[in-house]
Amino acid sequence: MSTSTLTLPGQPLGPASANNPGTGTHIQSSHVHSSLAGALTSVPSKSKSQPQPTLTITRPAGPLVPETGTVVLGRITRTNPRQATLSILALGSGGEHTCRDTFPALIRQQDIRATEIDKVKVAESFRVGDVVRAVVISLGDERSYFCSTAKNELGVVMAVSEAGNQMVPVSWREFLDERTGVREVRKVAKPV
Template sequence: MFVLPEIDKSHGAVPQPGSIVFARVTKVMARTASADIVCVDSKSVREKFTGIIRQQDVRATEIDKVDMHLSFRPGDIIRALVLSLGDARAYYLSTAKNELGVVSAESAAGGTMVPISWTEMQCPLTGQVEPRKVAKVEA
């Protein structure tokens, strides 16, 4: 008789619908952005999980005006909500709340960018302003 092995819970966190995750953006396309999930509810993951942010899940308003390339760049660290398990390859993520979006970004000059509004971040080294879907920082 075959017995299923007990699942070892020490394999790190696994994203679930409703979880808040941190992820590194890997690719930005016209209608979606891909990201590697690195933390789930402040616990690090041990295996690779991929998330997809669809154009309609970037923000809550003016969904038809969302430009993915103006919201995210590869390398950005984002805070996102897991919407669903998505397809076999990736979880569907959303940044459609004020506290969700880009939390850390690096400028072309190599500086860590500073949020100056909910749609822009600025390089402290060059003063260059770049568009992003910025996460509102809890005060």
């Protein structure tokens, strides 16, 4: 078997009589099973007394799916007065691990800022199309993760103005369209 074979936890890998269990595997009912999700490697034996190959599972670097505490990058897809809908595109503060499929998430009004929570307005924090750095605070419900931007380094990292121009941050709550000179209110992420 090659390293390109992906396995899931509990997946049978072969009989224990023909394979040795290695890292990331276990024996159950005389079969070697995967203990975690990852890439399967079969290492040929160099021993004549045990000619069976050793099966090991290695996890890819970085998280496979968002977990509580994971910093994510996503695009705002919808807003209403109580929350913003986020489509998670990458994991890691700099987007180190691009997601194959997007994950749905919500940023609730009370999770936008750490202070003056009762005065936060979603429409003054995010607009559809903004790219946001957030942290997963809960696995949420069956439909969406719950994310927060309630730290200085979290919030909008890229925004486009109503005129369609790329904007630059000028304060902790404003972006500037340099072509038109118009400022727009956002929950700006402090550069990391």
